[in-house]
Amino acid sequence: DVKVTQSSRYLVKRTGEKVFLECVQDMDHENMFWYRQDPGLGLRLIYFSYDVKMKEKGDIPEGYSVSREKKERFSLILESASTNQTSMYLCASSSKLSGGAYGYTFGSGTRLTVV
Amino acid sequence: SQKIEQNSEALNIQEGKTATLTCNYTNYSPAYLQWYRQDPGRGPVFLLLIRENEKEKRKERLKVTFDTTLKQSLFHITASQPADSATYLCAPLGSTGGFKTIFGAGTRLFVKA
Numbered sequence: 001d002v003k004v005t006q007s008s009r010y011l012v013k014r015t016g017e018k019v020f021l022e023c024v025q026d027m028d029h030e031n032m033f034w035y036r037q038d039p040g041l042g043l044r045l046i047y048f049s050y051d052v053k054m055k056e057k058g059d060i061p062e063g064y065s066v067s068r069e070k071k072e073r074f075s076l077i078l079e080s081a082s083t084n085q086t087s088m089y090l091c092a093s094s095s096k097l098s099g100g101a102y103g104y105t106f107g108s109g110t111r112l113t114v115v
Numbered sequence: 116s117q118k119i120e121q122n123s124e125a126l127n128i129q130e131g132k133t134a135t136l137t138c139n140y141t142n143y144s145p146a147y148l149q150w151y152r153q154d155p156g157r158g159p160v161f162l163l164l165i166r167e168n169e170k171e172k173r174k175e176r177l178k179v180t181f182d183t184t185l186k187q188s189l190f191h192i193t194a195s196q197p198a199d200s201a202t203y204l205c206a207p208l209g210s211t212g213g214f215k216t217i218f219g220a221g222t223r224l225f226v227k228a
Contacts, residue, residue: 004158035218040123040220041220042119042204042218042219042220042221043159043204043218045216045217090158090159092158102161102164103149103151103161103162103164104149104151104159104161104216105161106158106159106160107158108156108157108158109156109157109158111156
């Protein structure tokens with residue numbers, strides 16, 4: 001069964017900590033994405049990557065960075081966690097060739113709480 | 116700016132009835148429109164996609180319509196079951212295949228037995 005795996009389901013971090021969220025996909029997808037989801041706001045795109053070592057800013061990149069050293073792995077980094085970054089973080093991947101025809105495959109999400 | 120609107124109020128229906136969810140978009144001309152299901156505490160799961168040149172698409176008990184004139188998609192679940200209770204998200208995407216896909220906030224569906 002194809003899958004996107006996020007390293008943690010729940011995470012509690014302190015303000016000012018550097019936080020790493022890891023995502024691995026086993027579908028050989030070119031495109032990978034990081035979203036955050038907050039009640040009433042839907043999914044908001046933080047960063048995406050369409051190839052190894054390539055990254056593009058989404059709609060809300062401030063306070064975040066990403067790393068894609070290998071095709072299957074896309075990491076989201078919170079440089080200095082703040083309480084307004086408390087959220088559900090979702091990683092997704094898709095095939096460039098399908099052009100979105102098969103949708104995105106999402107991970108189960110990481111619920112991050114910054115205290 | 117591009118905007119997607121889905122009913123923020125939950126939809127409550129009786130088992131066996133047809134559920135109809137609405138997705139409206141503005142300042143956008145998507146080539147495709149996707150629908151996802153999301154259960155509490157989980158990531159969204161892709162259900163189906165409809166292309167701009169398709170008026171209607173069906174998959175088992177699901178039916179989606181896409182009206183590019185009205186800028187609207189309707190998502191129907193026929194013979195609904197309590198297991199269909201979830202949040203349903205729509206996601207229009209452009210012809211590039213969705214590098215910056217925007218998702219609606221979703222509509223929560225409750226199906227009562």
